Amino acid sequence: MAIIHDEDSFHIMDLLGERGFSVTKLASTGGFLRAGNTTLICGVEDAKASELTELIEKTCKARKQKKLISDGVFSGMSESGMPYPVEVNVGGATIFVVNVEEFKKV
Numbered sequence: 001m002a003i004i005h006d007e008d009s010f011h012i013m014d015l016l017g018e019r020g021f022s023v024t025k026l027a028s029t030g031g032f033l034r035a036g037n038t039t040l041i042c043g044v045e046d047a048k049a050s051e052l053t054e055l056i057e058k059t060c061k062a063r064k065q066k067k068l069i070s071d072g073v074f075s076g077m078s079e080s081g082m083p084y085p086v087e088v089n090v091g092g093a094t095i096f097v098v099n100v101e102e103f104k105k106v
């Protein structure tokens with residue numbers, strides 16, 4: 001189970017699909033910030049567990065990114081009339097590796 005940023009969800013879902021992992025994506029909300037995030041549930045054999053966590057770690061790594069923002073809420077523009085770049089933190093993953101007692105498909 002991995003809680004990741006929404007921004008990383010499309011990329012990691014594509015990669016997991018390409019590598020043959022089954023995955024379920026849930027829209028979730030962080031209890032502290034009350035902001036949207038994404039929770040992935042992925043059931044795997046023990047032998048594939050480290051490949052899965054490594055893939056998530058690489059793809060969803062916390063990093064700084066330049067984003068264009070505007071300070072004029074109403075105009076959508078800065079004083080110069082142009083949106084400007086700011087550095088923001090994106091990505092990161094909180095991963096829970098849980099043993100499954102029983103797995104059934106009926």
Ligand code: 2BA
Nearest residue numbers: 003004028029030031032033034035036037091092093094
């Ligand atoms: P992270 O620790 O990277 O956590 C990101 C999201 O992962 C959390 O969103 C939550 O949805 C989930 N998560 C993290 N640890 C968890 C756990 N042990 N059990 C279940 N879910 C877990 P938010 O709760 O909205 O937290 C967003 C960020 O705010 C956290 O980033 C952390 O940097 C900070 N934060 C969270 N709780 C805090 C607290 N009590 N005091 C100060 N800062 C806190």
